[in-house]
Amino acid sequence: MRPFFQYGLPQYGVEPFDPFYANEIHQKRSGPFFNYKLVLRNVTEAGWTDSQVTNFRSEFPKNQIKVTQIFPDKRLNGYYEIDGTFLGQKVKNSGAWDLKLFDYSQTLTVSRKPQKDLDGEYMRRPPIKVKCNIQTCKKLELHIGNLAGGRTIVENMLDWIINTAWQPGFVIMAPLINDLVGTAFSDIFNKDFQYFPFESIFHE
Incomplete structure (x- = not known):
């Protein structure tokens, strides 16, 4: 079924999602050493067909x-676009970003919880929820534009550090990627499969 990632199922209203596109993905996180709001815009992801x-x-x-x-x-x-505080330092930045994951494995859990309407009957189309859990990644390349406010030397150094010593940082990045993929595909699956005629295709 992998070719359908690229071409979709137009007769059932399922759009292609290789590559998939998301207008906006929001994330808000806080911890002992950081507090931030992150917005990713015009997000494109490719690689599903392979x-x-x-x-x-x-x-x-x-x-x-x-x-x-x-x-x-x-x-x-x-x-x-990011706005927050890291190690006591205020950060407010925006720019382009590019992420490549090689020999990468993930598990998607797709669920639809039953919900009751006012009459006590089950709704036909409750929302779809997608959760992502990264399993493995053998190599990562991440490039973030305007990371140090346009200071080229500092940005080149940070870029080298990120891509040379990415494995320890991946422990921090993995929950971020999980959240972003889960949020994006919750939106995509609700759009594409909310009214998919499962009953006419799958029979007990």
């Missing part, structure tokens, strides 16, 4: 499926 599904599990009583995929080459890019 992915391999290594595990698929459906749990109909829970209205849930889990899909694990390996991506040889997954690429994301867009523009960012």
Whole structure:
């Protein structure tokens, strides 16, 4: 079914999502050493067509499926706006960003919780929720424009540090990527599959 990632299923209202596009993705986080609001705009992600599904599990009583995929080459890019505090330093920045993930594996958990209407009957189309959990990543390349407010020497040094010593930082980045992918695909799956005629295609 991988070709459908690229071409979609127009007869069922499913748009292509390789590459997929998201207008805006928002994230807000706080901790002992940081507090920030991040907005990613015009986000594009590619690589689904070349992915391999290594595990698929459906749990109909829970209205849930889990899909694990390996991506040889997954690429994301867009523009960012960040406003926050890191280690006591105020940061307010914006610019372009580009992320490449090689031999990358993730598990998506897609669920739709039953909800009751005022009459006590189950709604036909409750919202779809997608959660992402990164499994592995063997190589990462991340480039963030205007990272130091246009100070080229500092930005080149930070870029080198990020891409040379990315593995320790990936522990911090993984939850961010999980949130961003989950948020983006919750929107995409609700748009594409909210009214997908599952009943006419899948039979018990």
